[in-house]
Amino acid sequence: MSGHKAVGASGRDPAEITLDAVRDGDVEIADVRIHPATLEHQARVAAEHANGQLAENFRRAAELAGLSDEDVLALYEALRPRRSSAAELSGHADRLEAAGATRNAALFREAVVVYQRRGLLRG
């Protein structure tokens, strides 16, 4: 894509990810993970193609790219119906905010209000 040079989450150039390197154990999962900057770039592309919501999704994803798989799975679980109290959801929002994940934090804060109104908090 124009003007963006994608590197792995580790910062590694994909050109270095050869079969020999993989065989020699010289490639880690982080080398083939998407970099937050690439997601920001894809967000710009989506916005240029008239889909602001897809762009917003990629920006939320950029915030999550640095989190561990376990953390991401746990956060997803927390947002499912009746899994969390208002305080727990707000706690997640605070931690996300502190980690710079402001868009995801906002998603959690919104959920607190709506879940409360619609009876979707843990009873």
Next chain:
Amino acid sequence: MDAQRVNLDGFAVQDAGAGLIAFGSPADPAPSLVLGVDGSVVEMDCRPADGFDIIDEFIARHGLDLAVAPEAMALPDLAYAQMVVDPAVPRSELVRLAAGMTPAKLASCLALLRPVELGMAMTKLRARRTPSNQAHVTNRSDDPLLLAADAATAAAFGFREVETTVPVLADAPSNAVAVSIGAAVGSPGVLVQCSVEEALELEMGMRGLVSYAETVSLYGTEQVFVDGDDTPWSKAFLTSAYASRGVKMRVTSGGGAEALMGAAEGRSMFYLEARCVSLARAIGSQGVQNGGIDSAAVAGSVPGGVRSLMAENVMVMARGLEACTGNDALMSESDVRRTSRTLPILLAGSDYVCSGFGSIQRYDNMFGPSQWNSEDIDDFLVMQRDWGVDGGLRTATEPAVAALRTRAVEAVRSVYRHLGLADFGDDWAEQAVDAAGSKDVPAADLMTPLVASRIIRETAVSMLDVVAALYETGFETEAGRVLDMLKARVAGDYLQTAAIFDESMRVLSLVTDPNDYAGPGTGYTPTAARQGEIDAVRQQKSSDDLRAEQAVHRSGQLGVLRPAVVGSDPREVVIGVSPAVGRDIWLTLSGLTVVEALGELLAGLEEEGCTGRVVRVNDTIDLGLIGLQAARLSGSGIGIGLQGKGTSLIHRRDLPPLANLELYSVAPSIDAGLYRLLGVNAGRHAKGATPTPARNPYSDEAIEARYHTKVVALVGIERGCCDPAAGPQELAVQR
């Protein structure tokens, strides 16, 4: 009439209260949108904000382009519907306006489109220029070898996405690995997913075991949504979670789902689906799989239901999203009816015509039988060819498929052995290569995928390990292809709307391959090479093929004796054969050789005490003229005409050419007994006796469809042997 298969389908009396209504339930709200002083939505589709359910709430907060909304909501429904089919209005303008429309508004507009207009809309509105297709690859035993062989086969037939799932949940990681390897054997760039429960599917995506996700279900009422154990917020998060790992995803919805779950709130299927599609856009999903999906038969049971399924797909396209257009779960027992449901979409062209063509046997489809299954691939390929349209599939030759299946099985065997996941015996491997389905693989052990999956999860085997194992065991090409799919995640280009990879690993998407249809002469046209694939079904035969088929039956039993002269024996009947007989045509359409047919005719004449003489007429291919010429050479004045393809008649020398005594016109049905009878009757005519007329054989088969291509070729061969200056020749027949 009741025995027709369509009567196995269920048909429901329209019942709005139960949600058994395709369009326009009395309980559907009128479109409305009211913004407050702060610019936020205070009413949407006649519901005030304090009464919003979770779906309204998320759409109102995230799903609407409020800058466009006043203009879009004020536009009359009919005006938008007319713009949809007006080639002069570009796709981008329709997508721009739809972004400002509430669910009820877009539903009202698109409900106005008639079936053919929906086709126009689909051709124009779909995101990607190049159509494509998706396969289901599963089996009853989660057999990794069979999965790999079938995934390779699917890729060979042109599917660019392969979706697998499990009868046994814990087998999922093994299935994902086996299908990924098999797909890589078949082609570069095939996307693979394993449909399971949301959290496990995400986990597999994170580990690189799959390259896209689709089982992210949305529903149109709050009750069903929550019963599905999610909320729009959790789904939005899930959508971002996939993107955060560079994994493509789309959501799944479809009309009839809420009625099926008994919580449709009295709304129409199309309105509820409008909420799903609006929500899909709101949560940032790049695409939607809809068109009924698992509830397609529910939609199909009500008046207008099949039209609503297609309208759902068009709605996805109008929202600027990738459309994976159903034709997934089998919605009818009737071949006529399922064709009727699919054909308009095949003709219009879709991002994925089927969101699950069962490329495996029906009984092995763990999603349940599909609308289209491996048994139907030839039909689908012929429909593409008939209309000259691209449904994403191509013919794969049997030797090519056999080679790919063998390699896929060997690749999975090697990788599983190398990673310590399983050892497969030779029997199992051989059966999997040759199998049409899992019933042909008795050697498959049900514990193997379970154990392999446990090891994959416990020892955190990733796709990088699979790449290394492929490379080290001699599957360098496939290792490279699987690695390329991992590297594609780093680039992230395939996260964009409607992205697939072509076989050169180029991303085709809304961004790189935008649909530019703007009326006749524009938009997607298959390249010459692709059109060649569409046209070249394996059953097609050229004149050369048919000439070679005839040559197989060439024999020395017909020889030229001398120029033919007029006979004088009153018991003689001349059998006139067409110019190519004894030269290039040896086999009649019934499967008898020409020599056999002549043998029966001669024997019939002999039964009546007559003698036969065989003469080749060289100056005409017209059977009437051949028979007449034979009659004029015959001592009795009675002649038989026989074309190489088998059509025959009895003629008399004083009749006009197109009149004759008896005609046996249906060449494919003329068997030995009929030729014998023809000979007998000709003999009786020669003696002045009364023949018993033959009952012409009729059948309910599509005789013309079966034989007309051959007839054209055979007539061409006759024409080539015809020489207007050549006189008739007497032939010797060795019986």
